Amino acid sequence: MTSEIVPQERRLKFVKPQREWKWEIAIYLYLAGMGAGAFIIGMVVQWLGLSLRPSTAFTLFGYPVDLSRAAFLWGPILVAIGAPFLILDLGIKRRFLYACLNPRTSWVARGFLILSTFIVLGLAMFGRSLLPAGSLGGRTTLWILVEMISVIFAFATAIYTGVLLKSVKYVPIWNTPLLPGLFLVSALSTGSMLTILSALGYGLVFAGGESLGLIHKLIGAEQILILIEAVVLAVYLLTKYRGRDQGETSVRLLLSGELKFLFWGGIVLIGFIFPVTLEYLYAHFPRSPVLLIATGIFLLAGGFFLRLGVLASGVKEQLPMHKYVEMKVQLSTPQRSISPGQ
Amino acid sequence: MQGKVIMIDQEKCTGCRQCEMVCSVFHTGASNPSRSRIRVVKWEHIGFYLPQTCQNCEKPFCTEVCPTKACHRDLENQRVIIDKNLCIGCKTCIIACPFGAPSFDKMERVTIKCDYCDGDPQCVSFCTVKAVSYVEADQLPIGKKREVGAKYMELMARR
Numbered sequence: 001m002t003s004e005i006v007p008q009e010r011r012l013k014f015v016k017p018q019r020e021w022k023w024e025i026a027i028y029l030y031l032a033g034m035g036a037g038a039f040i041i042g043m044v045v046q047w048l049g050l051s052l053r054p055s056t057a058f059t060l061f062g063y064p065v066d067l068s069r070a071a072f073l074w075g076p077i078l079v080a081i082g083a084p085f086l087i088l089d090l091g092i093k094r095r096f097l098y099a100c101l102n103p104r105t106s107w108v109a110r111g112f113l114i115l116s117t118f119i120v121l122g123l124a125m126f127g128r129s130l131l132p133a134g135s136l137g138g139r140t141t142l143w144i145l146v147e148m149i150s151v152i153f154a155f156a157t158a159i160y161t162g163v164l165l166k167s168v169k170y171v172p173i174w175n176t177p178l179l180p181g182l183f184l185v186s187a188l189s190t191g192s193m194l195t196i197l198s199a200l201g202y203g204l205v206f207a208g209g210e211s212l213g214l215i216h217k218l219i220g221a222e223q224i225l226i227l228i229e230a231v232v233l234a235v236y237l238l239t240k241y242r243g244r245d246q247g248e249t250s251v252r253l254l255l256s257g258e259l260k261f262l263f264w265g266g267i268v269l270i271g272f273i274f275p276v277t278l279e280y281l282y283a284h285f286p287r288s289p290v291l292l293i294a295t296g297i298f299l300l301a302g303g304f305f306l307r308l309g310v311l312a313s314g315v316k317e318q319l320p321m322h323k324y325v326e327m328k329v330q331l332s333t334p335q336r337s338i339s340p341g342q
Numbered sequence: 343m344q345g346k347v348i349m350i351d352q353e354k355c356t357g358c359r360q361c362e363m364v365c366s367v368f369h370t371g372a373s374n375p376s377r378s379r380i381r382v383v384k385w386e387h388i389g390f391y392l393p394q395t396c397q398n399c400e401k402p403f404c405t406e407v408c409p410t411k412a413c414h415r416d417l418e419n420q421r422v423i424i425d426k427n428l429c430i431g432c433k434t435c436i437i438a439c440p441f442g443a444p445s446f447d448k449m450e451r452v453t454i455k456c457d458y459c460d461g462d463p464q465c466v467s468f469c470t471v472k473a474v475s476y477v478e479a480d481q482l483p484i485g486k487k488r489e490v491g492a493k494y495m496e497l498m499a500r501r
Binding site: 018020021089090091092095096098099100101102105106107108109112167168169170171314316317319321325328329332 | 352385387388390392403405406407408409410411412428429430431432433434436437438439440441442446450451452453
C-alpha cells in the first residue's frame, strides 16, 4: 500500500493575523500614548519646580507669550492630531460622532469620551501655560484641581490605548493586563524623550546651555523608563508564548515569522539598542546635541513600531471547527511507517 | 418561543456556494459573494466545507463592543442585527466576534451580518442538500438525533 504523503505546507497551521485595524490605528495609539506621556512628564517637571531658563517673554498680536512652560505641555496637541487618524479608519467617517453612544459597554465609546476630556483639559492647560506666570489669577486651588484632573485623564488616555485592544477578548496576544501596562510605560518613555527634545529645542533656539541641567535630569528618568519598558515587553512576550494557542502563534510571527524584521529591526534595534548606545555615547560627548536628537528620533520611531507590531500580530483565537479540521487532517494523514515485510 | 436560528450541518455541505450567491442577491441586488452574509469556508485538500454565519448568541459580544449601539439584539424577532444607519464601520465587532461572522462591506462602507432575511432565510430556501436549515433554537439537535438514530437502526439491521 503506497502511503499518501501530504506536503508539509498543507499540515502547517493557517495563520492569519487580523487586518481590520491597520496603520491608522497604530498611528492613533502611538500619538495618543506619546502625547499623554509627554503631558504627564511635563506636569511632573512643573510640580517639582523645575523649569526652563530663561523664560522668554515676547508679544504675539499684542498678548504676552511665555514658551518656557508651554514647551513641556504640548502633548495634548499630539493627541488631538492622533484622533483624526481614528476617524480616518472608519467606514463612514462623517458619522464619527455616533461613536460615543454606548459607553455602558463599549470601550471604543468610553475612549471617545476619555480622549475628548483629556484633549479639552490638556489644551486648556497648554493655553494657560503660554501666558506669563501669574496670569488668570495665578495658581489657585481651582487651577490645581484642574491640573490634577488633567493628569488623571492623561494616565487614563495612555492606559486606554492598551485597554482598547485588551477589550477585544478573543485575540490572545492582546488579552492581558500586561498590554495596557506595556503601552503605558512606552507612552511615558516616548513622552519623556519628547519632553527632552522639546527642552533641547527650546535651549537651542532661545538660550545657551541653561536648559542642559534639566535635560540631564530628564535623561536619567528616561533611562529608567526604557529599562522598565524592555523588561515589561520581555515578560509580555514570554507569558504569551507560554500561554494559549494563538498567543504563541502571534509571538512566533513577531520573533521568527513574517514580522521578524519589524520586531528585531524596528522594535529591538531602532527602539532599544540604538537609543541606549547613543545615550551612552552622549554621556561621554555632552557637547553635541546631535547625538541626543538621533537618540530621540530612534526611540520615537521604536515606539511607533511597537504599536504596529502588536496590532499586526493579532491572531484570533481558533474556532472549535478549525481545531476539528486540524485533527481531521492529522488523523487522515497516514504516517510513513516501516511495515514488517520490508 | 425561543426564536428560530440557522442550523448548519457541515457534513452535508458540498461547497457549491449557492447560499452566498442568493444571499448577496437578496441583500444587495447583485450576485456578489464577497458581499454575502453567509460564507463557506473550504478545506479542499480534505474535502471539508463549513458554511459560517452569525450564531445569534444570547449574550452577543458584538453588541457589547459596538460604540454606537448599531449592533443590537432585536428582541421581537430574536436576532442580532446591525442598524445600517447607525453603523460607522469601525470594524470592532469583526475583531470581537469569536466566530468571525460579521464582515466589512467595501461598497456600503459598513459592517454587515446575517439578519435571517427578515424571517425567510434565502440560503435555507436555496440549499439543495439542506446543509443550512431554519429551526427553533431549542429544537436544534433533533434533526441530527434522528439521523444518528436512523444510522444505528441501519447498522443493527445489518447484523
